[in-house]
Amino acid sequence: MGAYWYGGYMTDTNERNRIGAQLSVPAYDLLREPWLSVCLIDGTVTSMGLIETFKRSRDIVALADTAPPTLVAQYRLLLAITHRAITMARGRWRESERAGWYRDGLPIEAIRTYLEHWQDRFWLFHDTHPFMQVALLDTAKPTRDKHKSVAQISLASATGNTPVVFDHAFDSEPAELTPAQALNTLLGFLQFTPGGLVKVFRSADKAGALANTAAVIPLGQNLAETIALALHPDQRRSDAEPDKPSWEREPLTESQLSGAPVLATGPNDRYTRQSRAVLFQREDNGNIRWLRFGAGLALGDSDTQPDPMASYRAGQNGPVRISFTEGRATWRDLPALVPGPATENENRRPAAVMAYAASLHRTLGPGAHRHQPLMVAGLASDQAKLLRWRMEQIVLPANLLIDPDRSETLQKKLADAEALYYALRALARAMLVHSMPDPDNKETKARAQSLLAAGPLTATYFSAAERALPELMQRLGAGDFMAATQHWNKALNRAAHRAWDDVVVGLGSTPRGLRSEARHYPRLVGLLVKHAPINEGAAPGDKS
Numbered sequence: 001m002g003a004y005w006y007g008g009y010m011t012d013t014n015e016r017n018r019i020g021a022q023l024s025v026p027a028y029d030l031l032r033e034p035w036l037s038v039c040l041i042d043g044t045v046t047s048m049g050l051i052e053t054f055k056r057s058r059d060i061v062a063l064a065d066t067a068p069p070t071l072v073a074q075y076r077l078l079l080a081i082t083h084r085a086i087t088m089a090r091g092r093w094r095e096s097e098r099a100g101w102y103r104d105g106l107p108i109e110a111i112r113t114y115l116e117h118w119q120d121r122f123w124l125f126h127d128t129h130p131f132m133q134v135a136l137l138d139t140a141k142p143t144r145d146k147h148k149s150v151a152q153i154s155l156a157s158a159t160g161n162t163p164v165v166f167d168h169a170f171d172s173e174p175a176e177l178t179p180a181q182a183l184n185t186l187l188g189f190l191q192f193t194p195g196g197l198v199k200v201f202r203s204a205d206k207a208g209a210l211a212n213t214a215a216v217i218p219l220g221q222n223l224a225e226t227i228a229l230a231l232h233p234d235q236r237r238s239d240a241e242p243d244k245p246s247w248e249r250e251p252l253t254e255s256q257l258s259g260a261p262v263l264a265t266g267p268n269d270r271y272t273r274q275s276r277a278v279l280f281q282r283e284d285n286g287n288i289r290w291l292r293f294g295a296g297l298a299l300g301d302s303d304t305q306p307d308p309m310a311s312y313r314a315g316q317n318g319p320v321r322i323s324f325t326e327g328r329a330t331w332r333d334l335p336a337l338v339p340g341p342a343t344e345n346e347n348r349r350p351a352a353v354m355a356y357a358a359s360l361h362r363t364l365g366p367g368a369h370r371h372q373p374l375m376v377a378g379l380a381s382d383q384a385k386l387l388r389w390r391m392e393q394i395v396l397p398a399n400l401l402i403d404p405d406r407s408e409t410l411q412k413k414l415a416d417a418e419a420l421y422y423a424l425r426a427l428a429r430a431m432l433v434h435s436m437p438d439p440d441n442k443e444t445k446a447r448a449q450s451l452l453a454a455g456p457l458t459a460t461y462f463s464a465a466e467r468a469l470p471e472l473m474q475r476l477g478a479g480d481f482m483a484a485t486q487h488w489n490k491a492l493n494r495a496a497h498r499a500w501d502d503v504v505v506g507l508g509s510t511p512r513g514l515r516s517e518a519r520h521y522p523r524l525v526g527l528l529v530k531h532a533p534i535n536e537g538a539a540p541g542d543k544s
Contacts, residue, residue, distance in 0.1 A: 026120070026123035026125060026126045026127075027123065027124065027125040027282070027286070028123060028124035028125055028179045028286075029049070029119070029122065029123055030049060030050055030122040030123070030124060030131055030183070031049050031050045031051045031115055031116070031119050031122050032049040032051060032052075033049050033179070033180070034046070034047035034048050034049055034052075034180070035047060035048075035049065035179065035180035035183055035184070036048050036049070036050070036053050036063065036074060037063065037064040037065050037184075038053060038060045038062070038063055038064055038223070039060065039061045039062050039063075039064040040056075040059055040060060040061065041059055041060075041061055041222070045064045047180065050081070050115055050122070051112060051115060053078070053223070054078075054081075054082075054106065054108055054111045054112070054115075055108055055112070057105065057106055057108075057222065057223040057224035057227065058105050058222050058223070058224045059222070060222060060223040061221070061222060061223070062219065062222075062223065062226070063075060063223070065184060067155075067156065067184075067185075067188055067389070068188075068377035068378055068379065068389045068390060068391040069155055069188030069189070069191060069192040069210075069377075069378065069379050069389060070184045070185065070187055070188035071188075071377055071391070072188070072191065072192075072210065072215045072217065072309070072377050072378060073187035073188045073190070073191045073192075074184070074187060075217055075226070075227075075230070076191065076270075076271035076272070076309070077187060077271065077272065078223075078227055079227060079230055079231060079232070079267070079271060080245045080267070080268040080271040080272050081111065081114070081115065081245070082106065082111060082227050082231060083231060083232060083234075083267070083268055084114060084244070084245060084248070084268060085107075085110050085111040085113070085114035085115070086107060086110055086111075087234060088110075088114055089107070089110035089113065089114070090107075090110070092233075092234050093233075095359060095360065095363045096363060098228055098231060098360060098363070099228075099360060099363045099364050101224070101227075101228045101231075102220070102224075102225050102228035102229065102360060102364065103364075105224050106224050106227060106228070118247060118248065121247035121248070122247065124179050124182075124183055124280070125179075125280070125282055128251060129247070129251060130279065130280070131183070131247065132183070132186060132187065132190065132246060132247075132272070132274060132278075133186075133274075133277075133278050133279045133280060134251070134252050134257070134274065134277040134278065134279055134294075134296075135251055135279065136251065136252060136253065136254060136257075136277075137277055137278075137279040137292035137293075137294060138279060138292065140254055140294075142200050142201060142294060143200060143277075143279075143292045143293070143294050144292075146200075146292065147281060147290040147291065147292055148290065148291055148292070148293045149174035149289070149290065149291075150174050150175075150176075150177050150182060150185075150280075150288050150289055150290065150291055151174055151175075152291060152293055153182075153185055153186050153189040153276070153278060153291065153293075154185050154189070155185075155188060155189055155192060155193070155379060155386060155389070174289045174290070175289070176283065176285075176287040176288065176289050177287060177288050177289075178286075178287055178288075179280075179286065179287070179288065182280055182288040186278060189208075189276070190208055190273065190274060190275050190276060190278075190296075191208045191209055191210045191271075191273075191275075192208050192210050192211055192213075192378065192379045192381075193207060193208040193211060193275055193276060194207050194208075194211045194212065194381040194383060194384045194385075194386065195207035195211065195383070195384065196383065196384030197384070198276070198293075198294065198295045200277075200293065200294035200295055201254065201257040201258040201277070201294045201295040202257075202258055202295040202298075204295075205275070205276065205295040205296060205298055206261050206275070206298040206299055206300075206301075207275070207299075208273070208275040208276075208299070209264075209270045209271075209273055209275070209299055209307055210307060210309065210310065210378060210379075211379075211381060212321065212323045212379070212380055212381045212382075213307070213309075213310050213321055213322070213323055213378045213379075214311075214322045214323050214324050214330065214333075214376050214377070214378045214380075214390070215307075215309040215310065215351075215376070215377055215378045216309050216310075216311055216337060216351040216353060216354060216374055216375070216376055217230055217309060217353060217374070217375045217377070218230055218353060218354065218356075218357035218372055218373070218374055218375075219372075219373040219374065219375050219393075228360065229353075229356065229357045229360055230308075230309075230353045230356060230357065231356065232266075232267045232308055232352070232353075232356060233356070234266075236265075236266060240265075241265050242265070243265045243266030243267065243268045243269055244265065244268060244269065245268045245269065245271065245272040246269075246272040246273065246274055247272070252274065252277065252296075252297055256297055257277055257294060257295050257296065257297065258295070259298075260298070260300075261298035261299060261300035261301070262297060262298065262299070262300050263299075263300040263302055263305060264299060264300070264305060267308050270299070270307060270308075273296075273297060273299050274296045274297050275296045275297070275298070275299060276293065276294070276295065276296040277292075277293065277294040277295060277296045278291055278292070278293055278296075279291060279292040279293075306349060306352070307351075308351060308352040308353050308356075309351050309352075309353055310322070310351055311333065311336045311337050311349060311350050311351045311354075312336060312347065312348065312349035313333055313335070313336040313347075313348055314336075314347040314348055315347065318347055319347040319348070319349055320347075322336055322337075323378070323380045324378065324379075324380040324387075324388055324389070324390045325380070326387070326388065327458065327459070329462055329466060330376045330390075330392045330394065331394060331414075331466060331469055332414065332417075332418070332462065334394070334410065334411075334414055335348060335410070335411040335414050335415065336348045336349065336350060337350055337351070337354060337374065337376075337394075338350060338354065338396065338400055338401065338407045338410060338411065339354055339355055339358050339401060339407060354374075354401065357372060357401060358401040358402050361398050361401055361402050362402050370397065370398055370477075371395050371396065371397055371398060372395070372396045372397075372398045372400075372401055373393055373394070373395045373396075374393065374394045374395075374396060375391065375392075375393050376390075376391070376392045376393070376394065377389075377390065377391035377392070378390070395470075396473060396477075397473055397474060397476070397477025397478075398477070399476075399477040399478075399479075400473060400476060400477055406476050406477065406479070409476055409481055409484070410472075410473065410476055413472060413476075413484070413485070413488050416488070416489075416492065416531055416532060417462075417465055417488075417492055419531050420492055420496060420527065420528070420531035420532055421458075421461055421462070423527045423530075423531065424457070424461065424496050424499060424500070424524070424527060425452065425457060425458070427520055427523055427524060427527065428452055428457055428499075428500065428503045429445075429448050429449060429452050430520060431503065431504075431507070431516050431517060431519075431520040432448035432451055432452060432503070432506075432507070432516075433445055433448045434512075434515075434516040434519065434520070435507050435510070435512050435513040435516040435517075436448065436512070437512075451506070452503070455502065455503060455506060456499070456502045456503075457499045457500075457502060457503055458499075460495070460498050460499040460502050461495045461496065461498070461499035462495070464491070464494055464495035464498050464499070465491055465492060465495040467491070468487060468488060468490075468491030471487055472484055472487060472488045472491075475487060486534060486535055488532075489532040489533060489534045490532075490534050492528075492531070492532035493528050493532055493534060496524070496527070496528060496532070500521075500524055504517050
């Protein structure tokens, strides 16, 4: 007699015949089907289901998806599962317990028990609870007779009236995605989709939790360590609404999809929020070409609920969420990534996951881990227009996370680099203006500004400074503040001179250009003395 899985329970063929006409057979069990791409210790890249991923979390170096939005969303999914599993098994935990999970591995049995308890919610295709999807779309009047290309949820694809860059997908004949590809694409889309027109259930919808964000994740030497480092504590009141992920909630209703934005109950809700309503349409071969689509459960905004993976730098009108700005290296935002002393006039807010990692390092004690790698990944957008995605890694000495003096000094050194850059840029602009006819004319000043923006000054300056950054952090991590300061100031001197020389080359050898450079160079020396003074053993223009 044949047998099959239904809703997480094994039934025989007779039972299948009884259910038959009422419900279709659930398909693609995420607990066991290999859909998560992982990199093992030996360098092998393979795919695993959720149970095997957690079971082998100490053998897995990292998740291996190459799309930054998907990669971040996968880590957030694993964190939500881990948090709920441990909460359901143990309630609140102590930092010493989290340190034990970091050293010895995650509580796998608790996680497996949790996953198997909810396994009927982890089917990709299911009549009432398709994973991270909305079954209602099959019967709701606005969506039941409509479908869209699967490219609708691909942040890397052209669809509708978005411009074609690399992807030449054709909406009326979309390429098929395997279930694994479709799910991973959906996870990244739900977290990073920008706000904009939807026209189904609502005319427009709010953005995903990480729209226009460079998300920060502290990395361990294996997946178990990474989850332990970024695992959020349960800081809510005992009488507060439970922070449930999407699969523990009842299926979304049409009134919810058309209703007002809803604040997140906590990180688990944010990490798995269905910011758009999606329902995959399965082809006969099991793949996906079409889906139903509409507005989702909109995420409400609140200054008291920043995303745990989002960092903020100080802006003119308050905190500004860190994203990927064209031409701006991520390390320039390190002051907003590293926890440090709070000041009344600063709006810097490091991501909460950095505080979780710092707390764990303090519990582990000195010498437990010398360095803390950070992954900064995500997607930048301008309203509904997607601009770029990026993924970078920065390795910090662990002491910079837990010692306020070291982290504050790092912040000050990088602030010195920024201050010198803006002063250098203003001086270079003045030099360009005076190398042109009619320097008092507004059009002349505007032209000089345009030439400077299109020139190499910014790239030359910051690329030269970046080469000195690892040694600066290493010396600060070792507590050698004087040597760190001298090293950094010499590096800023070299960077400023190289950037200045590039601008001077653009002046040419005209008499007006030579006079302008001679006039402004002494002011450059003054800027270096003010912003990056070095000891008497080296001249301000030392390029050694």
